[in-house]
Amino acid sequence: MKIGFCGLGRMGVPMAKRLLQAGHEVHVWNRSPGPLRDLQAAGAHVCATPRVLGERCAWVALCLFDAGAVRDVVFGVDGLAQAGSLELLIDHSSIPPAETREFSERLVRANGAVWLDAPVSGGTGGAAAGTLAIMVGGPADVCDQAAPLLMAYASRVTHMGPTGCGQVAKLCNQTIVTATIAAIAESVALAQDAGVDAARLAEALAGGWADSTLLQIFVPRMTQAPGAAQATLDTMLKDLDTVAALARDQGTAMPVATAAGQSYRLASRQGLGAEDASQLIRLYDRAARRADGETSR
Template sequence: MGRGMARNLSAAGLLAGVWNRTRANGEALAEELQVPLTEDAAALARLCDVVITCVSADQDVREVVGALADGVSKGDVVIDTSTIGVDTAEAAAETLRARGAEFLDAPVTGGPEGADTGTLQIMVGGDPDVLERIRPALQAIGSGATHFGPVGYGQRAKAVNQVMVAGLVQAISESLSFAEASGLDTERLLPVLTGGAAGSRLLERRGSRILAGDFEPGFRVSLHHKDLNLCRDLLQKLDVSLPLVEMTIKHYERLLEQGYGEEDTSALFRLKRDLFASGNRKSL
């Protein structure tokens, strides 16, 4: 997703340089976009007033923000688009604030397709005045950037999104397994479903691929599993356990055990389809 964001920033004339922890990836992107590849994160921070980061997990953010802190100046802004814990976002903000820089937690939704087309929805936590100051950068990578509160509230909004995605993946996987087992012509059924009350972007984008057994990511099982555990942490602070979250974590753990963690979340169809297999008709 970072590549898509960088390409759109470049197209808007806003990309000053790039850096990647995997140097080969950084070199390829720098050559494609004709911008400098910096030696390290601190050098990138010294080059730019605004840095946008996109990594996978909490520890990654802690390490990258720690490295950026060595190069930031007063008034610089770091915008993190990763999905991480609220505590990590708050710690990152403190690290940068000590150097006079600002931090926005700005997780995104829309998947690789949204990153490529610049249509991501961005959920922002942090100082609203800082958001307005750097809004042109976010407009280059997304179709909307909504402020939800102080640092950490972008992550809270993203948690709600990830719970809803879990529900959609569960419903689509079960329904299409049911349709297939019922002997329906699924090629004819899909346009009816996507055009009716059950329609969703996920069904539209993934429906035919699911039925074809194509689980190329997309959004990986391993990442959504990580995100739902972050949701569980927030729910525990509210003294609530959501059945949908617990069930989906359990199902993803089965997929991880079977070696499907790097497939798209729609690989949940594998488990649902097995429910209809002869001699295996029991609930998950």
């Protein structure tokens, strides 16, 4: 089918490529031109504005950084909302549930299009492998219609309820992920300070109650030289701030998420925000702190 895609960042590029590999006709728009050239070479059709993309494609997917970016692309000058032929907007961005509901209602008034909030989990590796988990809010029948398309880059599509429920599920996901990464960082530091080879924790704890996908991924990332960022500390902090706002509004007590948020905020203030989330270890790792100090001198 013909599908539009806006937002070609770390996640958007591999997702759009998976759509191309599945045989779909993909039309793309992005604020910066670099990723557009890459996707065009892979067979995608480049559009000059979101509005043009929406006029070409009845279904459009978004994968943008935050609610401000979503608002600009959908409702800004030459935004998607001005495309009368747009029928379905699938938002893979992670944004607050309240703003998702506001945007959905506004889009219906603008051109009658349906909004599915469909945030994803699985990182860039999952996007490239087609194994993302997608949690969806919006009409159940529309989710069912969109699911075959989404399976180009997902292994699971779960309808969570009305508009905004997909975003709530993603915030639950991020609460667990961020707290677990913080606990792994502290465990790696505890082992290192005790003179234990922390790199062996993943092997030693495999199959036990502490084992998890995150443990197997992040122990190596924290004990080896850092690679390219897959999910940045600032992205995690953005989601934790959204978790905190939702919890405050509905009176949910979240002491663990609050404590984790302080670690990510401290890392961001120390200039690590653009680094991979594994680099939270630098708050605790003596060797990393020494290396950072020598670099700054």
